[in-house]
Amino acid sequence: MSRSSARIYNVITGIFLLLTVAVVGVFAYLFATVNPEDRQPVIALATRIIIPTETPTDTATPTDTPTATETPTQTLTTTATFTPVPTDTAVPTDTLTPTMTPTSTVTWTPTITMTPTDTPTATPTPTPTGPSATPTPTDSPFLFGIRGEIEFRPNVTNVAGCAWQSVSGRVLNIDGTSSERRYIVRVFNDGFGQVVETGTNSFFDPLSGWEIQVSNIINDLTYFVRLESLGGTVISPDIQVTFPQDCNGNVAFVEFAQVRSN
Secondary structure (H helix, E strand, O other), X not given: OOHHHHHHHHHHHHHHHHHHHHHXXXXXXXXHHOOOOOOOOOHHHHHHHHHHHHHHHHOOHHHHHHHHHHHXXXXXXXXXXXXXXXXXXXXXXXXXXXXXXXXXXXXXXXXXXXXXXXXXXXXXXXXXXXXHHOOHHHHOOOOEEEOOOOEEEOOOOOOOOOOOEEEEEEEEOOOOOEOOOOOEEEEEEOOXXXXXXXXXXXXXXXXXXXXXXXXXXXXXXXXXXXXEOOOOOEOOOOEEEEOOOOHHHOEEEEEEXXXXXX
């Protein structure tokens, strides 16, 4: 029961209590002033005073109406329970899975790399042009060149033996025969330089043989030798001669051969 209802009942009870006291006072006054003969039994009247006490019980009916106010509060709670349902809408996060499909696009790129493999096949085609360059040595600007390789021989042309080191050789025509024409042979390095005319040493060739001593001891020095005309025109490349510092190879033999006509 609420406080407002209790106050109403207290007010009603107080009113009836005052009325009861007033009625008792009235009857007491009448009882004192009326003659004994005129007095009527008041017991029945006393029962009427009890009747008002029963009416407040009927007023308890309003107590049922407040209960109806409690039911609306229950409807409010039920509606609140339905609001969490939108949280299930987070399910669209699964739609992100289709983003995995772009990975298949990467597989197409390796196919493009296969095409450049055909391009290297074109490179072997220039190779046949290489052999065509071999005739270029015949176009040498020099009239003579070296024939074969340098030979290192022991000194047998004099009695000096190992106390001798020289560069020797001969000159051949374009047909391989010994040249009767005279030329100048120059042997030199940083600390040495000497010339000799062909045909001055018949031991190496009766017509074109020659020899230049470079040292009276064997060593491993490097020298250069070339052929010149009698007028000093260089007619062969510089040929490099490096001695082995060996008594059995202290004489270097070089053959100059004509490579083209005048």
